[in-house]
Amino acid sequence: MSIVHKDTPSTKWYLPGILSGMGLTIKKLFYNLFHRKKMPTLNYPEEKYEYSPRFKGNHVLTVKKDGSLRCTACMLCATNCPADCITIVAAEHEDPTVEKYPIHYEIDILRCVFCGFCEEACPVDAIRMGPEWQTPGLADDNFHYDIQRLAYRPQLKGGILSRVDDEERHQFGL
Amino acid sequence: MLKCKINGVEVEVKEGTTIIEAFKIAGQKIAHYCWHPGLSVAGVCRLCMVEIKGQPRLQIACNTPVQDGMEITNQSEQVKETVRWGLDFHLINHPLDCPICDQAGECGLQDQYMEFGLYTPEMAEPKVKKHKVVDLGSKIVLDTERCILCSRCVRFTAEVTKTYELGIFNRGDRSEIGTFENKPLENNYALNTVDICPVGALTSKDFRFRQRVWYLQERESICTGCSTGCNIKIYFNEEGLFRIRPVYNEKVNGYWMCDEGRNIYKFVNKENRLLKAKKGRKGEWLEMEGGAAAKDVAHHFKSLDKERIALVVTGQFSNEEYEALFQFYKKNVGNDFVYHWINNKESFEDFDGLLLRGDRNPNTKGLLQKLEDYRYEQTWAHLEENLKAGKIETLIVAGPENPLWFPDLKEKVQQWGIQLSHLIWLSSAKVQAVDEVECLTWQIPLKTFFEKDGTYVNYQGLEQKSHRIATIVPGALSLSEAAHLMAGEEYKVDMAPILKGPKKNYYVHRRGYL
């Protein structure tokens, strides 16, 4: 940031600046008193602002039709993550059509910069950035979100369905 | 000698050289799958197309010998076009499951596609479905959909191991790799097929899904699994070592290595290592750093009866370490009670006809040479006799790096624990039996081949240098460092960087075995 020092009488003296500032404050105060509907601020937390569903907030791991995780543990999201906050441990699935799945998937949400690169990297729409943004916690809370929280937290009502479906792909002969 | 021009680069090659070899000599890139320098020529993938001046049709480089004055190129539009559509044919029935494929990142299909392909697929027909996750025994998993039928693996089992397990079954686009009557692929060289498979059709069970390859660094070293001393590449990252692959060395191992040798990385990883030095006896151990323990030994050494000390060495260390250890022994002890611990006497001279030798020590030759230089000529029977007679009180043991190949280890240690009053145990491996000895013992953790520089002499008498790469156990000493410290000298222990922190993305390109 560069600071420009202007050496004019209005900046050199104390009162002109203060008075013009106070003037603006008082003008807005009276305007808002008479136009309460147009007031831009909210009485948070009683009133909440609804973000667009496209807002990039807390992550969601999507699920397949049978409710199991869509993620194939390819680790592309972890590779792409600039904050290095995704930890995945892959394992062999009994079902040969699934083959690989994550037994452990963790996002260190305090390190996450909400850039959405993970969402972009995922080849199977397994991770999305959800609209939730209010997830405060106390100091001893767990900010390493695990599979349970990412895919099956109560707000998601049993999980969000992924757009990529293997059965469909097989039907198309892919 | 024949002269030819490869993409405008003039090279001279021997009579009988194929064009693809000439390309390698000239340092020019050429697409190929089925050709492998260690196997016969099959000429099935049709990807190595080149244009030869004066010949109307394109030829495959892997099966055409160079003739004098040939002008060969693979840069012409016609060649590029042919390779591109050749690749398209290879990928018609390919499942493209790179996200779950272990080969992704070092895959021949990915590399060639990025280099020669880059087309838009024009196939509208459904893909032919084959078998996924086929279990080929305890080591390998096969995915027949990913296979491009280059037949490298089939030729390997036919030409190198001569075990003929693999074959191509069915015809046309239903052809599949498989084993006859689904017999498992269990020979001791089977994992080489995983290395040479240009795609992810054959994957190793040991490595499957444990890491993505771009998280691994690679460094060359020498296998310490037996006295052949194969040249290897170690793949590791901040979490430890993950796999080992062979490196070409004409004099030693050619292109291959055995499957048992691929397991040596496990004995370098923390799980199987002695992490801290300890002093004491069963039930009452005092933990300390390696250097402190060695100094403590030096302190105690003065009070020991020099005529009742003996030294036991295994063939697991480098020449430099033997030198330092024997120097120490000569100066500080002076007797000639030095014994060579031969781990598997019955099978010591065995050889499986390819690479693996019965002598499971990397440097027996070097040790024997050093023993001769120092005129230490005692036999093992002499040690047993002396122990029985109670003539030996203190035993210094430079023990195994890999306890698996010392079947008599437990029994020996138990026996020593009763017969001795002091045991100085130097080893990198965690050995349960040593924790249970009754006599006063110092356990000093040693470095493995991965953590130190050293020269190893293989069975042919060939000296090979192995370089230190990184440190896994920070407190560990090399045998020479331990010898210097035990002699009571001031000595600065040098260490390679420690592996720690989160794993990083090391971008890998063209790592595959094409």
Ligand code: SF4
């Ligand atoms: S949003 Fe960005 S920082 Fe956060 S987990 Fe995804 S890739 Fe990493």
Ligand code: SF4
């Ligand atoms: S979330 Fe997507 S990108 Fe990340 S590991 Fe799972 S499948 Fe791969």
Ligand code: SF4
């Ligand atoms: S073999 Fe190569 S192209 Fe095929 S799925 Fe595996 S990584 Fe992808």
Ligand code: SF4
């Ligand atoms: S399994 Fe691999 S090596 Fe064997 S034929 Fe198929 S692609 Fe080639």
Ligand code: FES
């Ligand atoms: S046909 Fe030449 S490499 Fe396959």
